[in-house]
Amino acid sequence: MSTPKQIVLASRPKGTPTAANFRVEDAPMPQLPSGGLLLRVLYLSLDPYMRGRMDDAKSYAKPVEIGEVMQGESVCEVLASDRPGFAKGDIVTAFTGWRTHAAWAGGPLRQLDPKQGPITAALGVLGMPGFTAYSGLMIIGKPKAGETVVVAAASGPVGSLVGQLAKMAGARAVGIAGGPGKCRYVVDELHFDAAIDHRAPDFAAKLAASCPKGIDVYFENVGGVIWQAVLPLLNTYARVPVCGLIAQYNAAGPSDGANLLPRTMRTVLTRSLTIRGFINTEFGPEHYPAFLKIVSAGIGDGRIHYREDITDGLENAPAAFMGLLQGKNFGKALIRVAQ
Amino acid sequence: MSTPKQIVLASRPKGTPTAANFRVEDAPMPQLPSGGLLLRVLYLSLDPYMRGRMDDAKSYAKPVEIGEVMQGESVCEVLASDRPGFAKGDIVTAFTGWRTHAAWAGGPLRQLDPKQGPITAALGVLGMPGFTAYSGLMIIGKPKAGETVVVAAASGPVGSLVGQLAKMAGARAVGIAGGPGKCRYVVDELHFDAAIDHRAPDFAAKLAASCPKGIDVYFENVGGVIWQAVLPLLNTYARVPVCGLIAQYNAAGPSDGANLLPRTMRTVLTRSLTIRGFINTEFGPEHYPAFLKIVSAGIGDGRIHYREDITDGLENAPAAFMGLLQGKNFGKALIRVAQ
Numbered sequence: 001m002s003t004p005k006q007i008v009l010a011s012r013p014k015g016t017p018t019a020a021n022f023r024v025e026d027a028p029m030p031q032l033p034s035g036g037l038l039l040r041v042l043y044l045s046l047d048p049y050m051r052g053r054m055d056d057a058k059s060y061a062k063p064v065e066i067g068e069v070m071q072g073e074s075v076c077e078v079l080a081s082d083r084p085g086f087a088k089g090d091i092v093t094a095f096t097g098w099r100t101h102a103a104w105a106g107g108p109l110r111q112l113d114p115k116q117g118p119i120t121a122a123l124g125v126l127g128m129p130g131f132t133a134y135s136g137l138m139i140i141g142k143p144k145a146g147e148t149v150v151v152a153a154a155s156g157p158v159g160s161l162v163g164q165l166a167k168m169a170g171a172r173a174v175g176i177a178g179g180p181g182k183c184r185y186v187v188d189e190l191h192f193d194a195a196i197d198h199r200a201p202d203f204a205a206k207l208a209a210s211c212p213k214g215i216d217v218y219f220e221n222v223g224g225v226i227w228q229a230v231l232p233l234l235n236t237y238a239r240v241p242v243c244g245l246i247a248q249y250n251a252a253g254p255s256d257g258a259n260l261l262p263r264t265m266r267t268v269l270t271r272s273l274t275i276r277g278f279i280n281t282e283f284g285p286e287h288y289p290a291f292l293k294i295v296s297a298g299i300g301d302g303r304i305h306y307r308e309d310i311t312d313g314l315e316n317a318p319a320a321f322m323g324l325l326q327g328k329n330f331g332k333a334l335i336r337v338a339q
Numbered sequence: 340m341s342t343p344k345q346i347v348l349a350s351r352p353k354g355t356p357t358a359a360n361f362r363v364e365d366a367p368m369p370q371l372p373s374g375g376l377l378l379r380v381l382y383l384s385l386d387p388y389m390r391g392r393m394d395d396a397k398s399y400a401k402p403v404e405i406g407e408v409m410q411g412e413s414v415c416e417v418l419a420s421d422r423p424g425f426a427k428g429d430i431v432t433a434f435t436g437w438r439t440h441a442a443w444a445g446g447p448l449r450q451l452d453p454k455q456g457p458i459t460a461a462l463g464v465l466g467m468p469g470f471t472a473y474s475g476l477m478i479i480g481k482p483k484a485g486e487t488v489v490v491a492a493a494s495g496p497v498g499s500l501v502g503q504l505a506k507m508a509g510a511r512a513v514g515i516a517g518g519p520g521k522c523r524y525v526v527d528e529l530h531f532d533a534a535i536d537h538r539a540p541d542f543a544a545k546l547a548a549s550c551p552k553g554i555d556v557y558f559e560n561v562g563g564v565i566w567q568a569v570l571p572l573l574n575t576y577a578r579v580p581v582c583g584l585i586a587q588y589n590a591a592g593p594s595d596g597a598n599l600l601p602r603t604m605r606t607v608l609t610r611s612l613t614i615r616g617f618i619n620t621e622f623g624p625e626h627y628p629a630f631l632k633i634v635s636a637g638i639g640d641g642r643i644h645y646r647e648d649i650t651d652g653l654e655n656a657p658a659a660f661m662g663l664l665q666g667k668n669f670g671k672a673l674i675r676v677a678q
C-alpha cells in the first residue's frame with residue numbers, strides 16, 4: 001500500500017487561487033476509531049463551494065484553517081469497520097476532505113449500493129449537487145408548465161439537473177454554458193429548449209431571443225455579468241433561487257465601476273421578484289427521499305442524463321479545482337483517488 | 340364655488356423633481372357620469388410611489404404622461420351620485436389624481452363611515468400605506484416572538500405601522516428616522532424598542548448596537564446607505580420585504596463608485612436571505628379584511644398610533660411632495676384640498 005497523502009491549505013488566496021495555496025503532504029495511516037470506520041478514498045468531489053472555505057470571511061460554514069486538510073466529500077471503500085451495519089468492502093460517501101485515507105468517527109455517512117448505478121453519481125446528480133438543483137428549483141423556484149426557467153453552468157452537475165427537472169415540470173428550459181461544445185451537449189443530450197454561449201459577444205441579445213416570454217425562474221449559480229443579462233428579462237413574480245456565485249468567488253473586494261445594486265433592487269421592487277439564497281442542507285430532512293426517488297427514476301428511464309469530468313490522482317486536485325473555477329470542466333468534476 | 344384646479348406633469352424630472360416639473364391648471368367642472376359620482380376632493384394623499392410614475396421607465400404601473408394629471412388617491416365628498424348606494428354628502432376614497440373635483444366612473448372606490456374615526460386615516464394607517472406595512476410584514480416578513488424587526492422611515496405611515504405590528508407579534512422593533520424629533524416620537528409615542536437617527540455620523544454602529552441579536556426582518560422602504568448598514572446585521576434566514584426605495588428614486592442612472600451588488604448577493608447566499616419585492620395590491624383580496632380588523636382594533640385600544648402631516652391647498656402639493664422625497668414630512672403626508 002502506498003503512503004497516505006493529503007492536501008492542505010498552504011495559504012489563503014488573494015483572488016484566484018494558485019498552486020501555491022495548496023500543499024500535498026504525506027500523512028500517517030489513520031487508525032480505526034472506536035465505533036467508526038477506516039476508509040480508502042476512491043473518488044473525491046470538487047465543488048465551487050470549496051472556494052469559499054479557503055477565505056476566512058463569515059459564511060454558513062467555517063473556513064479551512066491554514067495547514068488544515070481541504071474539505072470535501074468523497075466516495076470511499078471501507079477498509080475496516082467497528083460500526084454495526086458496515087463491513088469491509090462496503091462503499092460509502094463521507095466528508096473525508098482531500099486525502100487518500102480517512103478515519104470516520106461521526107458526521108454524514110451514506111451507504112451506497114453499487115448495483116443501483118455508478119457510485120460516482122452519489123457525488124453528483126444523486127448527491128449534493130443534484131439535491132441543490134432539486135431543492136432550489138422545486139421548493140423555491142416552483143416552475144409551472146409553460147413558464148421559462150434559465151440556468152447557467154448548464155452542462156455542470158447542478159445546472160444540467162435544473163434544466164432537466166424544469167422540462168419534467170412542463171417548463172421551457174434555457175441553459176447558459178461556456179463554448180459551443182457545452183451548448184451542443186445541453187441541447188442535444190440534455191434536451192434543453194435552447195443553450196446560449198455566455199462567451200458570445202451578443203450574449204444578452206441571444207438570451208433575450210431565447211426567452212420570448214421572459215424568465216419566470218432564474219436559478220442563480222454564477223452571478224456577475226450573466227445576472228446583468230438576466231435581470232431585464234425577469235417577469236413579474238419571477239423567482240431567483242441563489243445557490244452559488246462562482247463568477248465572483250475570486251473577487252478580492254468590491255469591484256469598481258457602476259454600482260449595479262440600485263438597478264437590481266429597483267427591479268426587485270417593480271417586478272415583485274423573490275431572491276432567495278439557500279444551502280441544500282436546509283431542505284434535506286423533509287425533501288431528500290423524494291429527490292432520490294424522482295431523480296433515480298429519471299436516470300433509470302432516460303429522462304435525466306449527466307456527465308462526469310474525472311481527473312486521475314489526488315495530487316492533481318488543485319489544478320482540477322482551479323480549472324473548475326474557470327469553467328474548464330465539462331460535467332461533474334471528480335478526482336479518481338484510487339481504483 | 341371656486342374654479343376647479345388640477346396639477347399636471349409638465350415635464351419629466353432629471354433626478355430630483357423641481358417645481359418646473361408640475362403645472363397648476365384651471366380645469367372644467369366635471370359632469371356627473373352615468374352610473375358614477377361627482378366628487379369634491381377633501382384630502383389628497385402624497386406617497387413616494389408617485390415619484391416612479393413621473394418617469395417613463397418600465398414598472399408595475401403606467402407612467403403619467405406629460406400634460407396628464409398627477410395620479411393619486413384622495414378622500415372626497417360626493418357632490419352628486421348616479422350610483423346606487425351612494426348619496427350626496429357621502430365620504431369616499433377614490434383615485435382622483437391631484438385635483439379639486441373629479442368624476443368617478445369606475446375603479447377602486449371605498450365608502451367611509453366618519454363615525455368610525457378620522458376620514459384621513461383611510462389614506463394612511465387604514466389605507467394603502469397601512470396595508471403595505473401589514474402585508475409586507477405579516478405575509479412576507481412573518482416576524483416571530485423574540486425576533487428583531489428593523490424599518491426605516493419609522494415615523495412615516497408605513498414604517499410606524501410596521502414597528503407597531505412587530506411589537507404586537509412579540510418582536511423587537513427598531514426604527515430608523517431622520518432627526519432627533521422623529522426618533523423621540525418613534526420610541527416615546529410609537530413604543531419601538533429603539534430608534535436610530537440615520538443622519539448620525541456613527542449611524543451604522545448605533546444600528547448594530549440596537550440589534551444585539553442581529554436582524555431577522557428588514558422592511559425595506561428606502562434603499563441606499565441604510566441597506567449598507569443593515570446588510571452585515573442580517574441573520575441567517577432573514578426576510579427582506581421590499582416595498583419602496585425612496586432614497587434612490589431620484590437617481591438618474593447607475594451611480595459611480597464601488598459596485599455593491601456582489602456584496603449583497605454574497606450575503607443573500609451565505610445567510611440564506613429572502614429578498615421579496617411586493618406591491619400591496621397583490622395581497623388585497625385575501626388579506627384586506629383581516630388588516631382592517633386588526634389595525635382598527637389597534638387604533639381603538641391605543642396600541643396603534645399614527646401621525647399626519649397636513650399641508651393646506653392643492654397648489655402646495657408639488658412643494659409638499661418634493662419635501663416628502665427628502666424626508667421633510669413628519670407623519671403621513673396629506674394635502675387638505677377643501678374643508
